[in-house]
Amino acid sequence: MGDSTLKLPGAAAAPLKPPAVAALSVSSLQLPSSAPQKLTSAASNGNVSGSATGNPRNKCALKPGYSLMSWIRLCNSGADLSGTAGRVVPVSRTELARHNQVNDAWMAIRGKVFNVTRYMDYHPGGVDELMRGVGRDATKLFDEVHAWVNYPQLLGKCYVGPLKDTVASKKATDAELLRLPPPSAPAELKPRFDWIQQRRELTLYFYTRRWANPGVLLKRKTAEELEVRVQLAEIWHLYNFKLHSGIIWPPKALRVSPETGKIELVLSKQEEQPWSSYGSHEASKTSGAPEEELLDFMVQHCSHFNHDSFELCLESVEQELLLHLPVGYHLDIEVPHNGERVQRSYTPVPHNCLLAEAYSSSSSPNSQRFLIKHYENGIVSSQLNQLESGGNLQLTLPRGNFNLAQLEAHRHILLLAAGSGLTPMLSLLRPLLERHTNRIERLQLLYFNKTQADIWWKDKLLALQSSDERFLCQHILSQEVEEQPPTPNQNTRICPELLAPLFEQQQPLGERFSYVAICGPTGFNTAALDSLRRLEFKLTNVHVFQG
């Protein structure tokens, strides 16, 4: 079913697309007709409440004919917006820096370079603001202003190519490195390494920081050589170990605690005897995700999940590789299309049942499991849907900008998900509910779908709700109402009226939701943000997941 739609209040149908859509795969860009008003006309008609930052001065009146709808039309017109005639061209930083003029403007965001020349006059923040980011890596600036904006979709047709990466030790200058660290991982945060041993085991520890939300990639190169990479936001810390003697693969355990930031890797020795030391290691650091690096995965199985979605399980081709994603991060799956490579972002779903086992012991980190909605005309999903066991695919390293540490201060958290936008939320449930400090009091998921048949993980969500009274899942269906017929004013789509009771002023301050995470198609995300803005919710306490 490729035309599943989610309607917004007073809006035309918007396609229910996977939450994290990478730029290259946008075949036709559609947004609800209400969106242009929210995005473009707030300043010009004197209604300043639609500001992304809540600061009305930032928003610009756009010239007539430069609305969001006009931009979408231009995107779908076949015009060569990237200026590369559809080719994907890797871009060096030097090359990027050359395109820093208003009539020749390129910008890199999360390792992808976009030609924003034609977007200039359509940018709701104005030309001057957009110019602040051109000719360089603008990831940090972009996130500071509006991390929730779905740039991969808006700029899909402007994609020039990946930003050629630079290894810190060899190519990147200090100035380049300084520009890159994202807000969530200060450059100075370097994991502290330690180790202990028993007769049979060697345990390696990497201490990051509370809520640093590390990711880990492990590769055994030979019996004694082990590569450990610790991901902290966009910084990768590399450790090449030459161990004292051989170890057995796979490791006995890989435990990653998002709360303490501690990584514990338990390795079994090939020979049971004390070692004089663990061996030796060399450490280095790369700044920014190694965009070019792809991991080879093989299809374990691809099976029917519900009427329009399927489950895809992938295992690493390299048998001696383990990958643990930071919470709330995704992987981009790459497939060939018309002689080019097309990527789309998907968040793997947890392997083990919710709360069934300790979060830290990942059951099978060398395989990744995805739930994917199938769009008949979707370039990526229709290819993935046809995969058979043994088929090969390439995945990027984990990507994302979710700042888990930001949630530490909040005990009442609201999750707003639509359709396949559930997947990043699933990755949050356990780390939040199992949090020891500032224990969560209320975690509520509003899950928007068209019909009952579209709901993913209904039973598991119900089971979690029964096992933990702090968690509540509410299904909101736009085309059928569960159990009882709709009352005349019942809202089945995201809007301020629907959310208002959750933020009732009468509730004591300490019991109101103080943090909101959102994930769904662009129209849903925009409407959710707009509703929160109208309810005067602090937008710095909102995260919108996107690719």
Ligand code: HEM
């Ligand atoms: C990195 C340089 C950029 C800067 C400094 C910047 C700045 C701004 C500012 C100041 C606003 C007005 C915020 C407000 O509502 O108060 C804005 C809005 C917006 N910008 Fe940008 N921008 C940048 C890049 C981009 C890019 C690359 C896109 C492309 C997708 C984009 C899309 C938008 C959209 C859609 C809005 C309206 C958001 C909303 O109302 O929620 N911006 N920008």
